[in-house]
Amino acid sequence: MKQFLLLGVMFLVWSAPNTATAQQKEKQLGDYFGDLRARHIGPALMSGRINDLELHPTDPRILYAGTAGGGVWKSNDGGATFNPIFEEHCQSIGAVAMDPNNPDKVIYVGTGETWTRNSVSVGDGLYRSTDGGINWDKLGFDHSERIANIIVNPQNSDEIYVGVLGALWSDNTERGVYKSADGGATWNQILYDGPATGCADLAMDPEDPNILYASMWEFRRTAWSFNSGGAKSSLYKSTDGGKNWKKIHNGFPEGKLGRLGIAVAPSDANVLYTVIEAEDQDKKGLYRSDDKGESWTQSNNDFGITVRPFYFSRIVVDPKNPNVVVKAGLFGSISRDGGKTFKELGTMHSDIHDIAFHINNSDYLYSGTDGGVYRSWNGGTTFEIVENLPLSQFYHISVDDAEPYNVYGGLQDNGSWFGPNAAVGGVKAAQWTSVGQGDGFRVLKHPTKRIVYSEMQGAENVWRYDLDKGLIKTIQPLPKKGQPKLRFNWNAPIAVSQNQPDRLYIGSQFLHKSEDQGESWETISPDLTTNDKSKQKQEDSGGLSMDNSGAENHTTIFTIAESSLDEKIIWVGTDDGNVQVTQNGGQSWTNTIANVPNLPANTWVYHIEASVHDKGTAYAVFEGHTRGDLTPYVYRTTNFGASWTSIVTDEIKDFVRNLQEDFVNPDLLFLGTEQGLYITNNGGKSWSHFTKSLPPVAIHYIVLQKQTNDLVMGTHGRGIIIIDDISPLRNIGEEQLASKLHFFEPTGLVMRDKSYGFPESFGTETQFVGENPTRIAQFKYLLPKRHTFGKMTMEVQDLEGNKVATLNPKKLKGINTVSWNYSMRQPKVAKGKTLAFGGFTSPRVAAGDYKVVIKKGRDTFEKVFRLENDYSTNTDPAYFKAKYELTMQLYNMTQELAYMVYQLDALMEQVKSKRIKGKLQTLKESLVITTGDNYVGAAEPQLREKMASLYSKVAESYSKPSPNEIEYFEVINDRFLAAKTNFEKLEKKSKVDLSTLKSYDTFINE
């Protein structure tokens, strides 16, 4: 110990100069998150959008999925299961590539999804791992937003080509084709054609790495339109490693081109395929070249080949056969005659973005869709889904107050769902219930009835689903006489009232209110948008290929918030930048947007949060990324919008979509951003990025569940992610941080009896399983510093200081949470030949007052708490008493038997009389099993096994002991007492001195 103390002094001296820095740093809430961490509940049954599939070139077990919003996943078992390997970086992925010279170790990831739909996320550059995906380094391209391809020269690992698609919503110069000749240390832009044209596809000749093909695409999205195509969209070829490029359009259609995909047949470098988006509808489609791109011939223009080029321009050629070619698409198409004719791929989730052929057997295919990864074992005829990719992309979520509570939400191209946050064995696919079709968005439960509201894109259908009666009805508002066409956003806002359970709001350009669950609607506002006609020409959207899906509907209401404190106060935000408020239930409206400082005009109002603490207080979150503005904008008003103040600091690195206010501490706020969660506990003066088991995924919506204080996040790429019980964050201030150890209030002190049933045993081996919460007792405390040296112990004691249970203390800086299932140690069980499994049951303690005691060095910290029975299951306190008493009788009896057998064994070793020894042996054989094994060789149970079984049966029941159990107890008890008497007689007769044996207490507690 001397050495340790001296060390301590040394460190004190050494660290003195840094004290100021250390103190400054300690004020960050993020330093004290401790073991607060997120759990993921998926779901994976709908999975999510896949951008890129890559197979290891020589090991068929290894493949990678680069996902639209859920990071990079690696399979080590041929696609049976996947693990995430990119958890600390941007989750929107454009391309994954291996160095063909070192594919086990060197992996490149280009971020930013390249299938440029309206809801696409934004990337932040290129990364590389040199150890198979464990550690990652950034290689630049910070402003590239979308990387389409990465190709490493198979003859020279230092030569790397990167195709950068670039920004979708704005001009930028960081796009085109780049090359590094020094392993990624420096990069040269080797093909660039202006700030609006990016590289959509890049391919290398399989025989000559100096031959490259690059598809350049002119494109632009705004919040209200999309344009694909222009004079600069072209297909280029270089034969000198990218120094010079020429257009290879011989045989191409005239006029402007759009998005082109390019593929070279791996088995024949002469054969190329490109899919062309062109002005002339008849000239669109697949083109083939048999002379390395020098001339082209159109081979097919079926729907499956020409559909939505911005979403599906990918061609994959069988590595063994140049005439087998697959085209991504709504259903995906495969040709076996060199691209002349196609048939659809087998049934799987629609919207196929990438296909990969198995390296050894082209009958085996992997497919990346809007609904995850699929596998085919018969050349693409039938497909099965990968079940453990929880990539679901939620637009919106809500929760109810059930036990366990359910989470509701709508998914990109995957309908609307709800599922429990907890289930026996974890949350699996079977626990989720479908409550809507199409793209899903807002899904809300009626506050008091088993009714769910859901919708599909553009409020084309808004459903009211009575779950008890099984009745479904569409209830979307229809135009009234004299009303113009209703303009609903793709993601149209619906809100239920906290004041009137049957009330429902829906926003078009008007606010619609229903007091009867959507049966009838009243329009309670004028057009609250800018009604800018120039942003309402969706039928012209798409560019060369018309694309009027409704995704570009604009000048609409996007967020609605009725104050929970006053039903007359309603806030409305619009996608074209208006923040409207009424204080009289819609009779008059005030547009407060002019009062928001330092905000570009017409910035999308993504969310308004009406404060639960004060009527005049609200938060407005603005989101400008659809104008190329990635700035975070969050404002607070305390006077109904007469003035707004920014609560953004430099700590927030990404644009924001959502804010959730704490119910208790008005200064505790949660922000959902494009790359993760930020938390403040000082009203926004400073923010901390929360990263514990929470990757930097786009968080679209956050809710706080009232009964559990769980923070529930709807992510756009990783499903539902929950931080259980954030209540400690309400109470971290100077006072708590100054304590050596600060106890928060414990939770879970009602000893629940309710079970959620039995888990299924088999059939879900490869499924994703959502992690369950801990709902037993939790002791939470704050440590100002990690405990590293010296002993730290934790016990539950009765108020007299007697030990009840030993716990494992956590020792992290910040919040620590230690769980306890209300049990004391299992009984000491007599030694036998085999195990008495009933003896592994730990009995639950009685309700009452206890204290949790932590000893840390010389200091002792205590927190008194009261455990209560669960009267929702049993209402009679006598039931609990009866169960506890019989349990403990059996517990003590089990231990007494253990000691008796211990003494008996000692006696048998020392006794001289063979007759007594024989009697002892007979007695022992009646007390414990002395032969057989733990499986089918098991011997007939004896007193120990029967006693342990009854003990376990009584202890694990939720109810008082049954008459049958009590009767059987008497049988066991009689037999035990008889054995005891018999043993005592034999002990006397044996005349062996047992005083050298361990005492009962020593034996029991060793």
Place this chain on the structure above:
Amino acid sequence: MKQLLVLFISLSALSLQGIQAQSVDEILENYFENTGGRAQWEALQGVKYNAKVNQMGMEIPIDIVELKSGKQMTVINFQGQTIKQGVFDGTVVWSINMMTQKAEKSDQETTDNVIREMGSFPDPFLNYKSLGYTAELMGTEEMDGSECFKIKLTKKPLIVDGDEVENATYYYFDTEDFVPLVVQSEIKSGEMKGQMSESKMSDYQEVGGLYFPFSLTQGLKGQEGQVISFEEIILNPEIADSEFAFPEDSTN
């Protein structure tokens, strides 16, 4: 006194040059000096850990033995029975089958991998160069509120399903006192392959002049782990060879 002097010099150097100026070997030297000195570690012939696993009311006593020769075993005590798991006698790895209560040898690949780990007692960093291992400082990272040096230790390759694979482990040494707080490594085989395992150490205390963590939490990275608490650590225990030997008839 010699030990303190070394420590003082190293700390002074640290404050002048900053954390990044540390080399792997300087960090490791500090680690060994702070935990008892390289000579004492090298003299160690074996350790017996008397531990307890405590999980929700279930207390299971466990004894773990590791010897310099590479011999090792874990003994679980259930209801008066001692059940040996992961025993290595220098040639064979074996465990008691819980169903039949008889000893069974592990698959040859597991045994081969244990043999490849021989020589790394008591600490793989102690003579890592002579063992053919490499250690690389990857930078500093915050771990559980402590600034740590992240060191990658690469040992002899493992054999997994017939192929040799890199055997890398990532150690996080506290930048203040140079003891490892967290150890992570990728799981190389089995159904968990590809996931990261994580061990956390705390409650460092002195035993016979050496410092050991008395609390070890093991699990998957980012998830709740299983705590093993060491109640007693015995240095240079006397363990008969027969304890490690594969029992031809193990019925007990």
